Amino acid sequence: MVTFIETLRSPIERKAMATSPTTVLRVPPAVAGVDRDMDMSQHPAAITARGMNFYYGENQVLFDVNLTVPERSVTALIGPSGCGKSTFLRTLNRMNDLIEGTRCTGEVLIQGQNIMEPAVDVVLLRKHVGMVFQKSTPFPKSIFDNVAYGPRVAGERNRAILADLVESCLQKAALWEEVKDRLGESAMALSGGQQQRLCIARALATNPQILLMDEPASALDPASTSRIEDLIGELCANYTIVIVTHNMQQASRVSHQTAFFFEGNLVEVGPTTQIFTSPSQKKTEDYITGRFG
Amino acid sequence: MTAHFFIEMERLHRHILSMCSAAEELICDALDGLRKNRSELAMELSGRDRVVDEWDIRIEEECLKILALYHPVANDLRRVAVVMKIALELERVADLAVSIAERSSAMSQFVTFPMPSRLDEMAREALSMLHDSIDAFVEQNSRGARDICKRDDHVDQLNDELIQEVVDVMKQRPELIEPAMHLFSVIRHVERVADHATNIAEDVVYLVEGAIIRHPRLPRNAGGLLASRDS
Numbered sequence: 001m002v003t004f005i006e007t008l009r010s011p012i013e014r015k016a017m018a019t020s021p022t023t024v025l026r027v028p029p030a031v032a033g034v035d036r037d038m039d040m041s042q043h044p045a046a047i048t049a050r051g052m053n054f055y056y057g058e059n060q061v062l063f064d065v066n067l068t069v070p071e072r073s074v075t076a077l078i079g080p081s082g083c084g085k086s087t088f089l090r091t092l093n094r095m096n097d098l099i100e101g102t103r104c105t106g107e108v109l110i111q112g113q114n115i116m117e118p119a120v121d122v123v124l125l126r127k128h129v130g131m132v133f134q135k136s137t138p139f140p141k142s143i144f145d146n147v148a149y150g151p152r153v154a155g156e157r158n159r160a161i162l163a164d165l166v167e168s169c170l171q172k173a174a175l176w177e178e179v180k181d182r183l184g185e186s187a188m189a190l191s192g193g194q195q196q197r198l199c200i201a202r203a204l205a206t207n208p209q210i211l212l213m214d215e216p217a218s219a220l221d222p223a224s225t226s227r228i229e230d231l232i233g234e235l236c237a238n239y240t241i242v243i244v245t246h247n248m249q250q251a252s253r254v255s256h257q258t259a260f261f262f263e264g265n266l267v268e269v270g271p272t273t274q275i276f277t278s279p280s281q282k283k284t285e286d287y288i289t290g291r292f293g
Numbered sequence: 294m295t296a297h298f299f300i301e302m303e304r305l306h307r308h309i310l311s312m313c314s315a316a317e318e319l320i321c322d323a324l325d326g327l328r329k330n331r332s333e334l335a336m337e338l339s340g341r342d343r344v345v346d347e348w349d350i351r352i353e354e355e356c357l358k359i360l361a362l363y364h365p366v367a368n369d370l371r372r373v374a375v376v377m378k379i380a381l382e383l384e385r386v387a388d389l390a391v392s393i394a395e396r397s398s399a400m401s402q403f404v405t406f407p408m409p410s411r412l413d414e415m416a417r418e419a420l421s422m423l424h425d426s427i428d429a430f431v432e433q434n435s436r437g438a439r440d441i442c443k444r445d446d447h448v449d450q451l452n453d454e455l456i457q458e459v460v461d462v463m464k465q466r467p468e469l470i471e472p473a474m475h476l477f478s479v480i481r482h483v484e485r486v487a488d489h490a491t492n493i494a495e496d497v498v499y500l501v502e503g504a505i506i507r508h509p510r511l512p513r514n515a516g517g518l519l520a521s522r523d524s
Contacts, residue, residue: 276367
């Protein structure tokens with residue numbers, strides 16, 4: 001007969017369960033997710049903004065912004081509409097150059113180089129600093145051609161190399177399994193969530209070090225949003241990601257570092273866990289708790 | 294955050310204050326009963342303990358609902374977490390009140406048993422700590438809360454001295470072992486009340502400052518969070 005004491009789990013069994021809780025929690029073990037305990041002070045800076053001011057004509061929209069983004073981490077930019085977070089994001093690959101009458105002072109260092117200098121090759125810069133927008137923007141081409149577009153523009157013509165690259169990028173964007181049998185079909189036929197992941201794959205095809213994301217999941221349903229967030233968690237092992245989001249919960253879920261902008265000023269930046277449990281600035285607390293904005 | 298959220302938070306605050314008041318009255322009456330030898334007190338307090346238990350469950354349900362529906366962050370998150378913890382402490386304080394009344398009732402049969410005078414001092418200090426910790430919660434006074442934590446050492450010292458006195462009585466007068474055992478339990482319960490008051494005070498510090506001050510010897514980073522988590 002089995003005694004009562006024999007029905008109890010041994011400490012060793014308990015320990016085994018603690019190291020592998022996936023059975024109990026029913027979570028897929030493969031998802032990497034964002035490591036909240038990552039010590040970002042050990043990561044060198046991927047982007048350093050110093051004394052950045054930005055103007056639309058006479059209207060100044062960013063005031064003396066100083067922000068360091070650590071390599072291979074996710075930084076979330078939050079703040080109410082019009083606070084300057086998207087302007088700041090677009091400055092990081094000089095997308096604002098395309099808007100007439102804009103002006104930027106201060107410096108933004110990427111790999112030790114001030115990208116605000118006129119001599120900087122912006123095409124090369126945007127190859128290193130990819131961007132994903134709020135609304136998915138697939139080209140009216142095939143899935144394959146969308147991902148291969150950047151490398152082709154850069155001069156790559158070898159079909160085998162392009163095929164390997166397309167597969168690799170679609171796998172990194174967690175889209176390969178869904179589209180591998182229909183790479184020749186139009187990208188426009190994909191769902192919204194798939195189109196957004198295709199845009200991420202396209203951004204990865206130029207082998208960037210930094211990915212900028214401007215509200216990448218705001219137009220997606222919860223399941224697609226979840227896939228994009230999982231993807232961010234996996235990509236940050238190899239890429240530096242800066243994401244603008246209005247969704248506080250998304251910022252708290254996906255990022256290591258959160259920066260709060262208000263009326264063009266960087267009010268507070270710090271580890272996401274700290275910002276969402278004990279922010280140091282009253283304004284940050286009022287914003288993330290919904291007291292204003 | 295919606296107006297509904299603020300209404301829910303206000304309601305939660307009213308409810309935890311009601312529970313504070315119910316639990317504080319219970320322990321106050323239980324300690325008062327030590328002096329008055331009221332044998333029927335235990336049954337009365339047991340009935341009132343049910344009210345505190347009901348608050349405990351209701352407040353936990355309200356906290357879980359707020360967490361699930363509104364995903365509070367920053368001071369709102371800390372407040373919900375702290376209210377859940379304080380409710381747990383108060384529920385235990387109310388249980389202790391019933392236990393003290395039961396022991397007090399049992400001791401009332403031994404009218405010649407000498408009640409140590411310092412028990413009254415210890416009870417007053419524990420009660421005062423509980424009262425002050427609840428005040429600190431209401432006033433969000435983290436400095437006051439930190440002071441309460443320091444006062445627990447005095448209660449611990451009284452506990453040690455009184456326990457020694459009880460042991461001496463049991464050694465010298467074996468016929469008093471039974472009431473001495475009841476007194477021993479009462480002393481331990483009063484000491485636990487001070488511990489719960491200290492826990493509430495520590496929760497208040499977390500609510501106001503975001504810093505976890507339990508286990509001060511553990512390494513922490515600047516944000517007040519544990520520098521490394523258990524693997």
